[in-house]
Amino acid sequence: MHDNPTPPEAMTYREGAYVIDTRSGRLAQVMGTMGPRVQVRRPGGGREWEVSPQALRLATREERAAAEGCAECVSLRALQRAAVDGGEKCRAVEATVAVRRHVREVHA
Incomplete structure (x- = not known):
């Protein structure tokens, strides 16, 4: 013990x-x-x-859904997650930039 x-x-x-x-x-x-x-x-x-x-x-799930935004947000974040999960650093960076650009330009 x-x-x-x-x-x-x-x-x-x-x-x-x-x-x-x-x-x-x-x-x-x-x-x-x-x-x-x-x-x-x-x-x-x-x-x-x-x-x-x-x-x-x-x-x-509800807290995430409130933050995810529109259908394009969901799609872009899915691509980002797939790149991160797949260990594809360059694709993950490009996807992260795309997500942030979209949020800034569409949801600002």
Whole structure:
């Protein structure tokens, strides 16, 4: 029997996942990790901020749907996710730029 149990592992999130920063209630997308911290950004762009994984939770389907926008947003983000999941860095960057351009030009 152990006197000092190991704390549970923090949840890990893949790049592009929608999460909620429970400290502020803000919806964000995971951009990457820096050491023990997770870097997140508002969907569609903006300034990144760092959060401990313990302060994040996955966004619900309803929270994601509210952020996804129009059909073109959904399509562009699906292409982005496929490129990221496939490890195609150049395509992932191009898809990310396309998503941000669309959000800026159509939903600004």
